Amino acid sequence: MAKTITIKCLNNNSELELSRGVSVAKVAEIAGVTLPNPILGALVNNRIRDLGYELFHPKTIKFFDITHPDGMRMYIRSLSFVLYAALKELFPGVTLRVEHSVSKGYYCEVDNLRGDITIDDTIAIAERMREIVNKDLPFEKITTETSEVIRLFEAKGFTDKSELLRHRGQYYTSYYMLGEHVGLYYGYLLPSTGYLKVFDLNKYYNGLLLRIPRVDNPQEVENLIVQTKLFEIFREHNNWNKILEVTNVSELNRAAANGKAENLIKVTEALHEKKIAEVADRISARKDKIRIVLISGPSSSGKTTTSKRMAIQLLVNGIKPLNISLDNYFVDRAHTPRDEHGEYDFEALEAIDLELFNDHLVRLLNGEEVEIPKFSFETGQRFYDGEKLKMGKSNILIIEGIHALNPKLTPAIPDEAKYKVYVSALTSINFDNQTRISTTDNRLIRRIVRDYTFRNYSATETIKRWPSVRRGEEKHIFPYQEEADVMFNTALLYELAVLKPYAEPILLEVQPNQPEYSEAERLLKFFNYFKPILPKEIPPTSILREFLGGSSFTY
Known part of the structure; x- marks a missing residue:
């Protein structure tokens, strides 16, 4: 067997002959790879x-x-572990729960603290975190038999991890040690x-906000943006999860194993219907003034089904x-603007035929008929199938699309005639106490x-x-979310367990020699922790049917 191996480095197009067993870090050193910021990891044959x-x-x-994105994920996981260690050292016996992303942080x-976190507590925790960082302590990775890891975590009372x-x-199974502290990531x-x-740490409501570096300037922390409405939606759903006793993946798996999935689906769907009905009641209370309901949200948030269920209520x-x-007002593919990377920017406002849309809007509000x-x-083409609309005095327009809250979309309509709804799949279930599931x-x-x-896309x-979609959301959608009159969380407590058998075979089609393989593999590993739930109890009006099929709505 050869004592050397050939390593190709794509960062500088170099090819090296190195000893077997060489580390990724050593390859970077020998190849002389430099990046704008410290190297955090690598894609090795498209695997992280x-x-x-x-x-x-x-x-x-x-x-x-x-x-x-994978570098940022590694940074956030590691920073969360440091926060956990600092808390345990200052307040033994407490439990840290990383809940959700909000205000550009976590x-x-x-x-199990003596009371709510205080500002003095926050300062002390942040100082201890910086002490741990300055010591440059190693994150020691240990791989051993899973049964041993389960025993270790159960002895420490980490049943949220052992059950997974x-x-x-x-x-x-691999786990990590930071000094005397144990973590599973x-x-x-x-x-x-x-x-x-x-990094930074702030007192935020009854807890802490862990602030992370900016992607565009990693030497600075993200600006703290107040997102009161978003926070309240997360808190409301977290409280519901506690009532249903399903706050993490292991509890969801237990519900599925114990035959409780069907009831979980029914209760979760009923909650959705109740919230949509409440929004409809608010709109109805102002029906003399409101002419347009605008429903906005990022990609795959369930805007279309929300708008159709709102119409029923x-x-x-x-x-x-x-x-x-608004999807029906896309310009033809040949005229779609491109982003700075040369990719189609479907999230740009200019991807909408604004002239045609506003012409139709004005004519509808004037009582005219439009096709x-x-x-x-x-x-990638526009077409007409004969559908025509005409507004009467008892009608109201529901307009849904990613740009619906952008004031540039409807500049001629006074604010008092609009009711703005922001929807998104704000995942409220976590992997375990220290690891959240990304809403993205x-x-x-x-x-x-x-x-x-x-849509015939692989x-x-x-x-x-997706990266282009995300850049567009950050630029065109998220800045307007707090302007909404109401927010609606379309995430369903059970949905990832239902999506698992649908998504896995699709992800398996991604080939190892494709750059997208690393993301597909990451998502496949993500699904390994879920017990599947059958979709038979999901009603035909469910938001999830927009993605699975079997909806009673026409899209």
Whole structure:
């Protein structure tokens, strides 16, 4: 067997002959790879690997820093572990819960404390975190038999983690040590705490806000943006989860194993219907002034189904709604603007035929009849199928689309005539106490299933397009979310367990030699922790049917 292996480095197009067993970190050093920020990890044959990973066969490597999504994930996991360690050292016996992303950071709560976190507590925790960072302590990765890891976590009372490992059913499991502290994470950490120079910690409501570096300037922390409405939606759903006794994946798996999934589906769907009815009641109370309901949200948030269910609830209140989707006003593919990377920017406002849309809007409000266009995502062309709309005195327009809250979309309509609704899949279930599930991942999985089933896009195409989608959301959608009159969380407590058998075969089609393979593999590993739930009890009006199929609505 050869004593050396060939390593190709894509960052500088170099090719090296190195000893078998060389680490990824050593390859970067020998190849002289430099990035704008410290190297945090690498894609090795399109698989995410940490810097300690050892190479024994020929590989193609591309190193990344914090500006890469996987680099940022490694940074946040490692920083969360440091927060956990600092809390445990200052307040033994407490439990840290990393809840959700809000205000450009991560909201955390601390259980079993003598009271609410104070400003002095927050300052002390942040100082201890910086002490741990300055010591440059290693994150020690330990791989051993899963049964041993389960015993370790159960001895420490970490049943949220041990039950997940039981469900996964792997022979071996890796966990991390930071000094005397033990952590289980669903991805790699950084080599040591010294990498975590940029962060901040603020008291936020009854808990803490862990602030992270900016992607565009990692030497600075993200600006703290107040998102009161978003926070309240998260808190409301977290309280519901506690009532249903399903706050993490292991509790969801237990519900599925104990035959409680059907009831969970029914209760979750009933909650959705109740919230939509409440919004319809608010609109009805102002029916003399409101002419347009604007429903906005990021990709795959369930805007279309929300608008159709809203229409039903308004009908119950004696209001006759007319639905319009902004997707039908897309310009033809040939005229779609492109972003700075040369990719189609479907999230740009200019991807909408604003002239035609506003012409139709004015004519409808004046009582004229208009023929509504349709857009084919398969051909990228506009077409007409004869659908016409005309508003009467008892009608109200429901307009849904990613730009619905952008004031540039409806500049001629006075604010008092609009009711603005922001929807998104704000995932309220966590992996375990210290690991949240990204709302972005929830929406990406929805989109992968929908695009494959209804739009003839492979997972490779959807994953490739996703960074452009995310950039567009940050630029065109999220800045307006707090302007909404009401927010509606379309995430369903059970949905990831239902999406699992749909998404897995689609993700498996992504080939290892494709750049999108690393993301597909990450999502497949994510699904390993879920016990599938059958969709038979999901009603035909469910938001999830928009992505799975079987909806009683026409899209």
